[in-house]
Amino acid sequence: MEITNVSEYEAIAKEKLPKMVYDYYASGAEDQWTLKENRNAFSRILFRPRVLVDVSNIDVTTSVLGFKISMPIMIAPTAMLKMAHPEGECATARAASAAGTIMTLSSWGTSSVEEVAATGPGIRFFQLYVFKDRNVVTQLVRRAERSGFKAIALTVDTPRLGRRESDIKNRFVLPPHLTLKNFEGLDLGQMERTADSGLASYVASQVDRSLNWKDVKWLQTITQLPILVKGVLTAEDAKIAIQAGAAGIIVSNHGARQLDYVPATITALEEVVQAVRGQIPVFVDGGVRRGTDVFKALALGATGVFIGRPVVFSLAADGEAGVRKVLQMLRDEFELTMVLSGCRTLKEITRHHIKTEWDPPRLAPSQGKDMEHLFHERHCMFVRVRPKAASN
Numbered sequence: 001m002e003i004t005n006v007s008e009y010e011a012i013a014k015e016k017l018p019k020m021v022y023d024y025y026a027s028g029a030e031d032q033w034t035l036k037e038n039r040n041a042f043s044r045i046l047f048r049p050r051v052l053v054d055v056s057n058i059d060v061t062t063s064v065l066g067f068k069i070s071m072p073i074m075i076a077p078t079a080m081l082k083m084a085h086p087e088g089e090c091a092t093a094r095a096a097s098a099a100g101t102i103m104t105l106s107s108w109g110t111s112s113v114e115e116v117a118a119t120g121p122g123i124r125f126f127q128l129y130v131f132k133d134r135n136v137v138t139q140l141v142r143r144a145e146r147s148g149f150k151a152i153a154l155t156v157d158t159p160r161l162g163r164r165e166s167d168i169k170n171r172f173v174l175p176p177h178l179t180l181k182n183f184e185g186l187d188l189g190q191m192e193r194t195a196d197s198g199l200a201s202y203v204a205s206q207v208d209r210s211l212n213w214k215d216v217k218w219l220q221t222i223t224q225l226p227i228l229v230k231g232v233l234t235a236e237d238a239k240i241a242i243q244a245g246a247a248g249i250i251v252s253n254h255g256a257r258q259l260d261y262v263p264a265t266i267t268a269l270e271e272v273v274q275a276v277r278g279q280i281p282v283f284v285d286g287g288v289r290r291g292t293d294v295f296k297a298l299a300l301g302a303t304g305v306f307i308g309r310p311v312v313f314s315l316a317a318d319g320e321a322g323v324r325k326v327l328q329m330l331r332d333e334f335e336l337t338m339v340l341s342g343c344r345t346l347k348e349i350t351r352h353h354i355k356t357e358w359d360p361p362r363l364a365p366s367q368g369k370d371m372e373h374l375f376h377e378r379h380c381m382f383v384r385v386r387p388k389a390a391s392n
């Protein structure tokens, strides 16, 4: 059967993969409220398309940290991809390169930075978990640098692993034929089977819970690479990230796998964008399944989006070809969204092209003026001035 959208890969992956593996990729934390909300929140944002714009030429290319890419859609770090497909991270890297976009390799890849680099040219970021043993971190960052990775995406929302109940029920553990390849030579490549989630225990024993903003500065003493702080959800932290020298922020709730009942990332995005005031780029991940989602994120101020599960599931279903197809489908849908909303370049996508539930009412209601007033006081940046005639 022909695949016509990104979400269709999930059912195929579910059929193909062992339950323990599918559940690991699919689940969120605890009640999985945020997992559902990451998707639902996109569906509550509507378009305000403009018509009769000459859309015969559309340009979806963009630039991220100075690197020109084919579209504002990049690959998020997801762990242990050889559980999904024998070619795992390498197939994913090849698909990203073929699509002209960026792949982020997880620290917990089942392929190493060197192996991914050996797949050929491509712009790649390295996602970093800071381990208690800082020598391990330093070595890993150096290896990523030497392997040509262009940025570090520092995950900041995981001092402990979120509680994913299916992993506990399944006694999740990395299958014995695989290792966390980046850590293999450091004696940290194996994961012990435990009475609950093997990954949660691994994190508890290896990841540095004392990690704090000073370490973002420390990281800059060991690498020249730009640092993207991944896992920010508030204006407060966005401002600190800038002071700490971040080159960018990824608004992320870790695919809803960490703290449940945080807002959908698309809901948190604008708060961060407002706080950052254009000083550094802001990206978002979480729940992106459609080209319309990409457009909404850009309209709210994101420079680009990262996709996680669609990559994992398409990789499981069809290897490199699956990931290529996901990237192509999202690109096509995004381009179509631009055409149908009257935007020819990414710059032309504005806040006026969408309508969110936190916007003030636009038209008529007699109290509209008061509402708008109130809104202005709270969010002065995003008030739209209505034409005089309509405001009375």
Ligand code: GLV
Residues within 6 Å of the ligand: 079, 199, 254, 257
């Ligand atoms: C890894 O980062 C995970 O969330 O399982």
